[in-house]
Amino acid sequence: MRSAVVSDPAVGALRFQTLSLTMAAAFAPVVWGSTYLVTTEFLPADRPMTASVLRALPAGLLLLLLAPGLPPAGWRLKTAVLGALNIGAFFPLLFLAAYRLPGGLAAVVGSIQPLVILGLCLVLGWGRPRTAQVLWSFVALAGVSLVALTGQSTVDAIGLAAAAAGAFSMAIGLLLTRRWGVAPGMHPLTSTAWQLIVGGTLIVPLIPLVDHGAWQLDAPAVLGYAWLSVIGGALAYALWFRGARALPSANMALLGVLSPLTAAVLGLLALDQSLSPLQCLGFALALLGSMLGQIKRTPVHPNHV
Numbered sequence: 001m002r003s004a005v006v007s008d009p010a011v012g013a014l015r016f017q018t019l020s021l022t023m024a025a026a027f028a029p030v031v032w033g034s035t036y037l038v039t040t041e042f043l044p045a046d047r048p049m050t051a052s053v054l055r056a057l058p059a060g061l062l063l064l065l066l067a068p069g070l071p072p073a074g075w076r077l078k079t080a081v082l083g084a085l086n087i088g089a090f091f092p093l094l095f096l097a098a099y100r101l102p103g104g105l106a107a108v109v110g111s112i113q114p115l116v117i118l119g120l121c122l123v124l125g126w127g128r129p130r131t132a133q134v135l136w137s138f139v140a141l142a143g144v145s146l147v148a149l150t151g152q153s154t155v156d157a158i159g160l161a162a163a164a165a166g167a168f169s170m171a172i173g174l175l176l177t178r179r180w181g182v183a184p185g186m187h188p189l190t191s192t193a194w195q196l197i198v199g200g201t202l203i204v205p206l207i208p209l210v211d212h213g214a215w216q217l218d219a220p221a222v223l224g225y226a227w228l229s230v231i232g233g234a235l236a237y238a239l240w241f242r243g244a245r246a247l248p249s250a251n252m253a254l255l256g257v258l259s260p261l262t263a264a265v266l267g268l269l270a271l272d273q274s275l276s277p278l279q280c281l282g283f284a285l286a287l288l289g290s291m292l293g294q295i296k297r298t299p300v301h302p303n304h305v
Helices: 002-006 009-032 035-041 048-066 073-100 103-110 113-124 131-147 157-180 188-210 219-246 249-255 258-270 277-292
Strands: none
Touching (some): 009 219, 009 258, 035 073, 035 258, 073 157, 113 157, 113 249, 157 249, 258 277
């Protein structure tokens, strides 16, 4: 019976589909790991809200050209809420933390997201997390913490609060994205486009309140904004939200640890930074926690699909 069930083509197809969705979704946090490098090396300094808007609005408009349409009347509020959580709140908090905290500390705080999602699921009654998933979340968090070790002793309270609030905002957004899905008959790219547009529009008023650096749109800045918007915005979020609607939220959150790991690799390759043996161990632990936290044992049951 066991061998017959394991070899069931439907089970194999489901596993392959899940693996494909996970790998595609993982592209997003890997690309987002380049944000710190692009921001510090290509973009004008002290312009976090400008970067947030130019990452969101052009990406949303591009996706809307590819999949034009409006959310149905009953889904417009949901789309606005998702846009506010996933983009409008998360982007400013992300860039604010990046500007005020050492990159390593910001990464550690952001990596609490899987545990936030697991906790919210318990509190809201939206499912009971698997024990293994909780354990691998802690392994991933410990790994990111080791990778992000720095010699800095001071902590900016505002930056720390921004990083924590950003993790909560993205966690709630992931949960609701999974729970609500897409409106019937609406193209998924259209939903993603409007989330980016709504979120980017909400950030616009913050530009004169937060940004104070000179804005010089030279060639490196154009390349940096284009990378963040087209690749890190339109493409990455299209893949990320597709995964978020189909995969468990906790699994998606575990993929988020790939972002600080990518940032560490880029720092190693492009900025002549180095990793200590302890940080290398943390790198391995974070990858292990992220990958093994995705695995769910398929129950051996004749009716399992």
